[in-house]
Amino acid sequence: MTQAGTGTPRERYRAQVRAEIKEHAREQIATAGASALSLNAIAKRMGMSGPALYRYFAGRDELIxxxxxxxxxxxxxxxxxxxxxxxxxxxxxxxxxxxxxxxxxxxxxxxxxxxxxxxxxxxxxxxxxxxxxxxxxxxxxxxxxxxxxxxxxxxxxxxxxxxxxxxxxxxxxxxxxxxxxxxxxxxxxxxxxxxxxxxxxxxxxxxxxxxxxxxx
Amino acid sequence: MTQAGTGTPRERYRAQVRAEIKEHAREQIATAGASALSLNAIAKRMGMSGPALYRYFAGRDELIxxxxxxxxxxxxxxxxxxxxxxxxxxxxxxxxxxxxxxxxxxxxxxxxxxxxxxxxxxxxxxxxxxxxxxxxxxxxxxxxxxxxxxxxxxxxxxxxxxxxxxxxxxxxxxxxxxxxxxxxxxxxxxxxxxxxxxxxxxxxxxxxxxxxxxxx
DNA sequence: GACCGCGGTGATAACCTCTCACTCAATCTT
DNA sequence: AAGATTGAGTGAGAGGTTATCACCGCGGTC
Structure with a gap:
């Protein structure tokens, strides 16, 4: 991991949310396999609505x-x-x-x-x-x-x-x-x-x- | 393959349709992978409506x-x-x-x-x-x-x-x-x-x- | 103090699997 | 031969998914 405290607060927040999304995705993949990865499920578990994730990843393919x-x-x-x-x-x-x-x-x-x-x-x-x-x-x-x-x-x-x-x-x-x-x-x-x-x-x-x- | 011409006409028809479904599924898997197998797409290509396939396979899992x-x-x-x-x-x-x-x-x-x-x-x-x-x-x-x-x-x-x-x-x-x-x-x-x-x-x-x- | 960028939302479209009630024709029974 | 039964196929619909859109509001910037 590169220095966590770099850039503007916005960039730091963005990087942190991206990392959190990836963490949930890893967890989900570890238990149910890559084909069962669901962006909606990740969003719900993070307390966000589905489309919010698309601010951080262009789509399921990019996340994977x-x-x-x-x-x-x-x-x-x-x-x-x-x-x-x-x-x-x-x-x-x-x-x-x-x-x-x-x-x-x-x-x-x-x-x-x-x-x-x-x-x-x-x-x-x-x-x-x-x-x-x-x-x-x-x-x-x-x-x-x-x-x-x-x-x-x-x-x-x-x-x-x-x-x-x-x-x-x-x-x-x-x-x-x-x-x-x-x-x-x-x-x-x-x-x-x-x-x-x-x-x-x-x-x-x-x-x-x-x-x-x-x-x- | 066991004898193709066995049983009642109904059973023969059923076996034939099952085989045809599997043939389309194989084709689809060969080009896009098993995760992209779609019952709806198979049904459409066979000229049937979606739910008809469930007369032949209990679901996607059973077909796979x-x-x-x-x-x-x-x-x-x-x-x-x-x-x-x-x-x-x-x-x-x-x-x-x-x-x-x-x-x-x-x-x-x-x-x-x-x-x-x-x-x-x-x-x-x-x-x-x-x-x-x-x-x-x-x-x-x-x-x-x-x-x-x-x-x-x-x-x-x-x-x-x-x-x-x-x-x-x-x-x-x-x-x-x-x-x-x-x-x-x-x-x-x-x-x-x-x-x-x-x-x-x-x-x-x-x-x-x-x-x-x-x-x- | 006005402004713009960006995160987040709800609505929506287009798929998907799968269930249900229903129709209709083929088959079997009487 | 007439009636009963079985099974194939349908449309509607529930609930899930990815992904796009217009819109709202806050934070940082000029």
Whole structure:
């Protein structure tokens, strides 16, 4: 959060009301999912009439987009903080899992089912790139084994604009991508409840995937 | 599909209209997502008035549940057919990828963001178990390497009710779970468009993950 | 002290799901 | 064959939603 006490009193009030609206929206999404977010319900709970909210957000879409942006930023900040505390790849994985379990709907806001027409604004892809840079840093650490790059790693080396100029070697690019997709595979199925009646402990599956990732 | 020409003319008509409603719903979901499914719009496109649809489905939820059930069944049937044609683990993986790419929204109907309150009916978890059984069959094929089961595999061996009495060895249980989560990790991110601006070919990432899975 | 910007309101339009009373035709029974 | 019953379809309507509009009144500004 940037300095709370900036600007004119009007601007401060406006920022405070915007934050309060977002807070109610987060609460509502956490309990009933993003599709059940209702501007009217938020307004009523804040003691205002419905149309008043349109002074603060252009519509439902803009409010949700704002929450998505916050979720991306929260993930990026959490990752950077963990990396700043000296977390290695395993540490980042556990950071990611904790972040996901703390608020599953926030995770789905970032990685969940997309709406076909929707295109994320440019700045959230930039925030996602920040997150990826942290992962790439952690992946570049361990030394590559002897063998040359595989065919896929050569392909990644030739299409590395998504790395944003990060100087990671091809094997690290591959490792970062696997890190992302494998952890997401376990986490998304766990949060979606697909492991619910199965009996085993999702945390152990997560740990096993992580082991395979770092041991390889 | 069970025999189309069964029962009284009334029942045949009813089944036909139900199928037509579901067809329009699928179309609508494929282009705008499940959250944009509108009973009124379907009714209008079929030349009926809104409330007429409630003769065929108790409400929006039941229609969506029916589509989810169909999606699960389609996946299970596709898997069984592939296994019946002698597909190994790699063949099943490509079957899964083709099935997902053919209709991304259908994939999200099964593996997408869940609605917090919603609980899937018992029969879809049964269909999911059928699918898992096919995967377990394919995983039990390759002989285990020498070493004994890891700690996680011992845990899986002690909590194997999700395997439905399948006699797969502990290593196969682990392999099946990894197969599922890793492919889902790549597929869901690809279908959600998270690889869109990155430049590399998702098919190659999928193949690389599959390679690691079968080579291990 | 006059003025303008902005927050908030009620009314309204256009959707949505879903219920109800009712009509009418097809089917089944006697 | 005539009557009774079942079920499909309708229009009206309740209650919810997003979103726009004209209007009111207060606070900060010139």
């Amino acid at each position: 987009t704002e929450l998505v942006r916050d979720a991306y930023r929260s993930l990026a900040d959490t990752f950077r903080a963990a990396a700043g505390s000296g977390a290695d790849l395993a540490g980042l994985a556990h950071t990611m899992r904790s972040w996901a379990l703390a608020d599953p709907q926030r995770y789905f806001l970032v990685f969940g089912t997309p709406v076909p027409g929707y295109h994320a604004p440019a700045d959230v892809t930039q925030i996602a790139a920040e997150t990826m840079a942290v992962i790439l840093d952690a992946c570049a650490g361990p030394a590559d084994e002897g063998g040359g790059p595989t065919a896929f790693e050569a392909h990644l080396d030739g299409h590395r604009q998504w790395a944003g100029g990060h100087p990671a070697p091809p094997a690290a690019l591959h490792r970062a991508l696997s890190f992302w997709t494998r952890l997401h595979g376990v986490l998304s199925l766990e949060l979606a409840g697909h492991f619910a009646g199965m009996g085993f402990d999702p945390a152990l599956l997560f740990a096993a995937e992580l082991d395979d990732l770092t041991a390889h | 549940t029916e589509l989810v059930r169909d999606a699960y069944r389609s996946l299970a049937d596709t898997f069984r057919a592939a296994a019946g044609s002698g597909a190994d683990l790699a063949g099943l993986a490509h079957t899964m990828r083709s099935w997902a790419l053919a209709d991304p929204q259908r994939y999200f109907l099964v593996f997408g963001t869940p609605v917090p309150g919603y609980h899937a009916p018992a029969d879809v978890t049964q269909i999911a178990a059928e699918t898992m059984a096919v995967i377990l069959d394919a995983c039990a094929g390759p002989a285990d390497e020498g070493g004994g089961p890891t700690a996680f595999e011992a845990h899986l061996d002690g909590h194997r009710q999700w395997a439905g009495g399948h006699p797969a060895p502990p290593a196969a249980l682990h392999r099946a779970l990894s197969f599922w989560t890793r492919l889902h990790g790549v597929l869901s991110l690809e279908l959600a468009g998270h690889f869109a601006g990155m430049g590399f070919d998702p098919a190659l990432l999928f193949a690389a993950e599959l390679d690691d899975l079968t080579a291990h």
